[in-house]
Amino acid sequence: MYFDLDGTLCSYDTSFEALFRRTVSLYGEPTDVAHETYVDRLLTALDRCESDPYRRAFEPVTKTITLDVTPTTLAAEYCERELEATVVTADAKRVLDTVAATNPTGIITNGDGEHQRAKLDRHELADRVDEVLVSNDCGVRKPDRQLFELAKECLDADEFIYVGDSYDEDIVGAREAGFRTVYVDGGSVAVEDAAAADGIVSSIGELLDDDPLPAALEGPFAS
Template identity: 80%
Template sequence: MYFDLDGTLCTYDESFESLFRRAVSPHGTPTDAAYEAYVERLLTALDRCEPDPYRRGFETVTEEIDLDATPAALAANYCDIEVDATVVTADAKRVLDTVAATNPTGIITNGDGEQQRAKLEFHGLDDRVDEVLVSNSHGVRKPDRELFELAKARLDADEFVYVGDSYDEDIVGVREAGFRTVYVDGGSVAAEDAAAADGIVSSVGELLDDDSLPAALEGPFASQA
């Protein structure tokens, strides 16, 4: 059984724009244009699985505004701030522990390998799973089937389930690789609008007590005595 990271196991207590401004403000005045340029370049780097995506994003920022710090230093500061802003609930950890007690368990996440693994280590999630696959470390991103096929090869199981919060990347894409799916929709999507998912919950913590999951998915999430 695999889980997504951002938006599924991990959330944020601050907006990304606020994190950006906190990283930049000690070195100059952040602007809306600088933030927009940063986001565009960062997302492009992540989509292309380029190395050092945050540094590349901040290189664009230093072209927009005068700052007394290098792109590498700004990126390192931002990444630390972002990790500190992550939130993993006790329920999310309990889900991982419960599933891992009886099933091979892993995490598949898009993003920069170093940054995503820093989040896992910060919250002790890396010790709770058997495998971690980060898109940029493998040169392919969800919903590309290649990443999910690689995940299947990493864990010994007859059937695979994936839990994620992005309908296109985590549900539609992974079903093509033969996974069953649980969609974490944040309570905002009607069941009929998420027809490709085998189960729907509003938060990952509901996996341990949600009676609406199909019988085929209930077993892996059953509480252990």
């Protein structure tokens, strides 16, 4: 059984835009154009699974506005702020522990390998699972079926389940690779709008409750 990281196991107590502005404001004016430039370049770097995506994202920012700092320093300081903003609930940890007690368990996440693994280490998640796959390390990004197929090769199981909060990247991508899926919708999506998912919960903690547990997934969670 695999889980997504950002938005599923891990949330944030500060917006990414606020983190960007706090980082840049120490050295200059964090304008809207600078933020848009940063976001566009970061998304491109992540989509292409490029190395050092945050440094690459800050490079055009230093050309858009005058900053007395290097892109490397900005990237390091931003990533540290984002790491400090991460929140992993006790429920999320209990879900991992419950599943891992009887099933091979892993995490599939999009992002920079070093940065994503730092989140896992900070919240002691890496030791709770058997396998971690990060898109930039693997050279392929969700929802590409290839990443899910690679994940299937990493755990010994007859059937695979994926739990994630992005319908297009997590649910659709995993289903195409033959996974059963649980959609963590945050309570904001109508059931008919997520028909491809085998189960829908509003939060990761609901997987520990008897009633919300999708009937199709009772086996993996049964003790």
